[in-house]
Amino acid sequence: MLSLAVVLPLSACSPGLAANPRYATDSGAGPQGAPETSDQPAGPPAVEAPKNELSWRDCTSRVFASASVPPLPGVKLDCASYDADLDSINGASGTVSIGVVRATSQQTPADAGPLVMTTGSDVPSSVQLPAWLSRAGADVLKTNPIVSVDRRGIGMSGALDCRDLFDRQEMFEQAQFQPGDDPVANLGAVTMTATTSCTDTIAPGDSAYDNAHAAEDIERLRTTWDVPALALFGVGNGAQVALAYAGAHPTKVARLVLDSPLPLGVSAEAATEQRVKGEQAALDAWATQCVATNCPLGPDPKAAVDALMTDARAGRGPGGASVAALADAISTALGYPRGGRVDAGNELAQAIADARGGNTNRLNNLINQAETLRQTDGQFVNTCSDALNRPTPDRVRELVVAWGKMYPQFGTTGALDMVKCLNWPSGSAPAEPSELEIPTLLLGVANDPIVGNEGVAAVAATAINAGSSNRRVIWQGIGHGAAIYSPCALPPVLEYLTSGELPSTDTYCPA
Template identity: 40%
Template sequence: MPFPVAALTRRRLWLPAAVLVLCVSACGAGPSVRPDVAVVERGDGATAEPTGTQGPPALAAPVHDLNWQDCTRTTLDVLGLGPGPAGLVLECAELAAPIDAGGRIRGSFSLGALRARLPQTPADAAPLVLTSGADRSSTSTLAALAAGPAAPLLAARPLVAVDRRGIGTSTPIECLAPRGNPTLGKQMFDLGQFTAPPVAGGDAVDTVMALGRDATTECTDFLQPQELAFDAAHAADDLEQLRTTWGVDRLGLLATGSGGDVALAFAAKHPGAVARLVLDSPATVRADAVTVAETRVRGQEAALAAFARQCAALACALGPDPHAAVLDLIHRAGAGQLRPISTNALGAALTDFLGSPRGDQQARIREFADVLAAAGRGDTAGLSDLVGRAASATDSDGQFVARCSDGQQWPTPGRVRELQRDWGERYPAFGPDAALSLLLCASWPTTAAQPTPSALSVPVLTIAGAADPVAGDGAASASGAVAAAGAPSSTLAWLGRGHPASSHSECVQQAVVTYVGTGTLPPDGGACPG
């Protein structure tokens, strides 16, 4: 029988009820104001011919489509994305997917889907499927891309996003509001900063370890017997359900961030069902949790440094040294001077802003600097609003379950104490809280590593961001997994700040359009300006 929706909906009350999952946040550097032109750099000075000239089979349009309903205005309004380009159409649908593709657990989930197209999008063009993993909901990632300043990709073909189980517009999971501690989710988001340690003389590590243990107990008990059905491998099964529902032989996939895990798992399980694969700003794959976290922290620090340079050049409200001003604000949050805003909440708002694909970059940088400067003077109203948006975008119960399910080799409390000291010196803005947050999943049941393809013949395009605050610099890891599978591949660098690259850069989108349309990869080692 169908899985009862009510069984996954224990309401968490501390977030604004009207706010749904947001996309890649408030605002980043945005695209270059000049036309994007690909720059190809080769150390030997030779001219590279594009690879994959024969090309894989072309994408096919769905034979049996989903029941799409227009949701343009409501989606844009709820996500705060503005009007979007003229004629943009966003359509919503639901897809029923079995809890367990092997039939060991009966029942199904309802997955939320979003389709985006423009007036010039060919009516008969086959769609490209977007998945953003657990970083952001896939539907909100697509909505932000569609409403952004770059349009070549959407003009060439429709894009369809499918949310992971329990995330975004899919059947929600709400397991972190137990009657014994109705604020458990909020305490986790704040990494226990305002929560008493569980033992006398305990520290923040003890507090977060206890919060993560309680959350794991609540969510695994709540989800039984399908508590282990929320990892990237099961998300790949859901993409296979979309493919069979459509009645097509192959899918073209655009995977952003930790969506790379989902796409690679799909390619591992169904190598013959992949027609195109774009790994846009992918997270580190097949690595332990500490390595993945440090990769992300490096991206956050690089993005903050880029923002600080832009802010200083604009003579923003943070003064001549915006980076120092932000660090001072973080220290004040740590001292409780911004209460109820914790250091982790402030970091979430910063990351949310630094990843945004909004095009009005200079105005947005000034506005964000104004909010931070006001918080420094004691007026935290604007910052509180941004924290609420960041929490809604990144901190749902479903995202907690998915991240814990995807992770491997969570560190011990002793190791986290070491990382706090080390990362506090090397990554002062984001490092200490990133180390502490690893304990939230330390009690989660151990699961198998997410599969990666052992053999893959389809050409793969990887986009590497220079300052990515969501996925960090994980592109090399993803490219390594592709190379190990024997697939022809090419890596294109995007030199800007934000996540994902395709939401910011017309140059990146044009490269994706060419590859998806022809199966031909651009020369390896090219770059798009920021």
């Protein structure tokens, strides 16, 4: 039945976004002049099966249950871990445990090489993998196993526990209920304590939880497997990790699929504003869909959201919820929908309608899910390690006002989010790829509340500068990860994974 879910929507998936001539033709360009004398086959390297396997153990039921996804008939999940150097870049001693999950089906060829998937610090890869498989992702298993890699300190990779309960909750609520009229100062004081606690916990590795080190963890997996190159599928922050890997190890990449990416050197302020714009776009698209499907919120769903947030700002949030908790719950529900597009949208609408009527059970569930999925200590450490060129506290104060006007539902909480990383030790961006000889497949979502939709163009420029041809697949829906949530966006990934060749044109996928 999964194959039908992929095939049926394809009639609505059509080429669009006319390919930029600069990279529309170079994927087919070949050497000029004298004939080649190399015995190497033309095209990208093959995706080879590991020569040395990890110690896999069946974890099908546990991983599907952790992701709140029913097990899929014929799909098996195996778990393993391996040790990576704590800081192979700067030489600090010690190791960290990296957790991985391998998905196979009864159709997966025994000699097929894996597609390595990472979602970075956005959500645990081991949680997003079952969600992908429950949609169209299981079609990948017909040709290749999928191995998800949890970023260090997150999920199965030795999850961190470094903040006390009070600090963790205050950061989730952005210290809204602290006395005084300076939320930046209140949240900054809490964040200072949390930063000290976490850097003490991970010392001497406080600089070892960034994109560059996450990329080296993937390189350790490649060398453990003893394969010449990897097929990489990175989503969101995971796309940054994959891009960092391509920068450090350009000859070790057999396929490079970057879904919902951001460039490696993006500043904290620019990345946050892109996310806030994505949250607003996703809310607008959801409201339009909500009205079209006759959802429980009537003709003006955004007015219902505004009413809840207004109450929360006044300390009358449903169930005592803060504005930040509401904003995070809505963004998470839109970014990681459960079930079908309409059903997931209506579930959010019903939760808001219930809360306005005094029943907060559904909304509390969404708040708890968002906190569990996206607000762990490991995500705090990794996200702040990647936050570059952070604004000053006074700049954040300016943005709290400016963004609050420009982006009514998410601007203020988005600006305050940047306070969480202001005290973290500063880092630097990984090197961008150069002399990247394989093509790059880029995917994006028009209404992405996790990273926004501006990163694809910037990363396309990075690929071109590295000498890599590219194509784009853009889904006009709501969510984070075009290949995760759009059956239309998956066939170009399958074609590229199998052949190493990009689609002939960019692709437009309707919502």
